[in-house]
Amino acid sequence: MRKLPLNSPTPRHSAKGQAGQGVKHDSAWKHVSGQARYIDDLPVPEGLLHAAVGHSDQAHARIVSMDLDAVRQFPGVVAVITAADVPGHLDIGPVFPGDPVLAADLVEHIGQPIFAVAATSHDAARQAARLARVEYEPLDAVVTVDQALEQQLFVRPSQTQCRGNPDKALAEAPNRLQGQQRVGGQEHLYLEGQACLVEPTEDRGVFVHTSSQHISEVQKLVAEVLGLPIHEVQAEVRRMGGGFGGKETQAAPLACVAALLARATNRPVKYRLSRSDDMIQTGKRHDFLNSYDIGFDHDGLIHGADIMVAARCGYSPDLSDAIVDRAMFHADNAYFLDQARVTGHRCKTHTVSNTAFRGFGGPQGMMIIEQAMDDIARHLGRDPLDIRKTNLYRPGRDITHYGQTIEQQVLPQLLEQLEASSDYRQRRGEIDTFNRTSPVLKRGLALTPVKFGISFTARHLNQAGALVHIYTDGSIHVNHGGTEMGQGLYIKVAQVVASAFQVDLDRIKVSATRTDKVPNTSPTAASSGSDLNGMAALDACEKILAGLVQFASEHWSVSPEQVIFSDNRVRVGDLSVPWAEFVQTAYLNRIPLSSSGFYSTPKIHYDPKTGKGRPFLYYSHAAACSEVVVDTLTGEYRVVRTDILFDAGRSLNPDIDLGQIEGGFVQGMGWLTTEELVYSDDGRLLTTGPATYKIPAVSDCPPDLRVALLENSPNREATVFHSKAVGEPPLMLGISVWSALRDAVSSVTGYRFSPPLDAPATPERVLAAVTASKTWQAQQKESA
Incomplete structure (x- = not known):
């Protein structure tokens, strides 16, 4: 029985801090006081080593030879590993192959890791990594989108979405304009850089403290590079000092390198990047080359459109396929394009592989149509807002x-x-x-x-799980698959749970995201963190509530409709029981006070072959x-x-x-x-x-x-x-x-x-x- 159905007009506000109320971030005071703990603030385990990598100084080259003797002999160095030392999978591409954890014989961007070092200090590891003597055979490098388009070099096939006959509409339109723009990339520049801490456990396994938006991907890839079943790897993230998409896939390589060094030394390993190494080695927002060909009437109403978006993806697919998909989906932004074609190119370049960034390609796709709106207005001598309003969806x-x-x-x-x-x-x-x-x-x-x-845009990621426990004093513990990067996801999910049970927010505790509590999590991305994890937590609450309502109805001989949760109390007929007392009574009568929850987004589907x-x-x-x-x-x-x-x-x-x-x-x-x-x-x-x-x-x-x-x-x-x-x-x-x-x-x-x-x-x-x-x-x- 749902005491607070999903189609409820609004959650009741009889208790403090429930959904719909403005509540401060649960870690706000910790952030401003410096008490919030991040990876580099964790207590140092005994025997801790620090990691660094040696990386390529060539954009595209074959490795002819690599002399690491000076690296191994540097004071403080405990272990040095190369691709040959990886016991499991070498490729850690998140969706499609193409991302070796350490390059074996071919490098495809400046900054690509080719070996890793574990040393007794952060400085020693970084200094040692610079001492390698690597001989390269340089190869031709493609650096820009223009070069990739000219050579038809792509990380994934180009795609087209088309409706009607845009060529005919363009030819017959009273007015026609063409335009082009370059939209730059963007560095995430999160306050907390990429970092992880990996500790060996029993049975060859590892525990990974990671600053990641996709904790299950970290778990899976670490298991694969170590050649272990996934259950031998546990991963946890309490909070990140910012993510913006930069820690969706880019955190996993660090965890894999640290795990390999932990396996090689049987000691805990911390790997954190300096700001310069972080910017050189990790992907960014894709920069785009966009163009439009648009036909319109004398009122500025668009009759036909042919739009092209081309992204610099870098050397590997990473998430570029879905990112360019989203750029294509948003090439219309807010406007109805009647007869339209949108083509998206995923350009391969010998630069760092670009990745997720807040908006995930959508912002770059919107830019070209917004330029067109301004251009149409100037051509017709009209106010750009009037042209935008004329073309709005309605x-x-x-x-x-x-x-x-x-x-x-x-x-x-x-x-x-x-x-x-x-x-x-x-x-x-x-x-x-x-x-x-x-x-x-x-x-x-x-x-x-x-x-x-x-x-x-990847349908299988639209799912989430949660775990809710009620303890005998009435306090409630929540765990879910979403990660907290400062955006307030934890407090929002806590408010959802408080609303479900109609108790004060201070009764709710949301704990660190862990793969051994909620498995197979989706990344906290695509603006879906609250939608997915809030619904999963609510599902768990409703399962518990159903049992509690049935128990109260039978225990006090009232109808289920007479069991009402409100203001930290449970009203059962004419009886009003304090929440904590009610929970204790349910426990003594062996009523379940814990449940998992699950949610999958309904209705969604997309066929990339038809573009529909x-x-x-x-x-x-x-x-x-x-x-x-x-x-x-x-x-x-x-x-x-x-x-x-x-x-x-x-x-x-x-x-x-x-x-x-x-x-x-x-x-x-x-x-x-x-x-x-x-x-x-x-x-x-x-x-x-x-x-x-x-x-x-x-x-x-x-x-x-x-x-x-x-x-x-x-x-x-x-x-x-x-x-x-x-x-x-x-x-x-x-x-x-x-x-x-x-x-x-x-x-x-x-x-x-x-x-x-x-x-x-x-x-x-x-x-x-x-x-x-x-x-x-x-x-x-x-x-x-």
């Missing part, structure tokens, strides 16, 4: 180019509300007046929407309105105000969600403005630390930042208490800043020219866009 125009119906229409209402609350029209008039009279400083304004699909299906259970929606001011003499700029409206359904925790929205927006703004990854022509990363790679600082944030949740918009799907995901969609709100920069530069020509502006829009690129605009204007005068 009833009758609600089927995506891959065949999924938009079942909950939120965007038209959301944009109208933000347009009004941000005073868009009034500010647009003021900005136009300012720009006409200001020769150097130009202001720009843009309001851009977000429609983001929620579910893993329903890959997402639902969509999260949002919009942002950003204003910038640009110095046209230097290209420098400031974001002066941003208004955000986000649809979180019935938020599980408004305080946590608002924080995620703010942080996601700033991270997206950084991706598109200041965060620039620079490679040399031979594939060497030149931006290897905060001194050369600039993430947004507090001073970069808009001084006027207004964030609100859309009211009265519960999820129509049966998610946990009808909430909607908040993790990734806020990042794409940063597109409003990039679009506002283009708007400011376009004002140089009276909004007649749509300037080229690749991302990140550094001051240098903004200045180049200003120069291109002035050149166009001069050419127009000459031709006139």
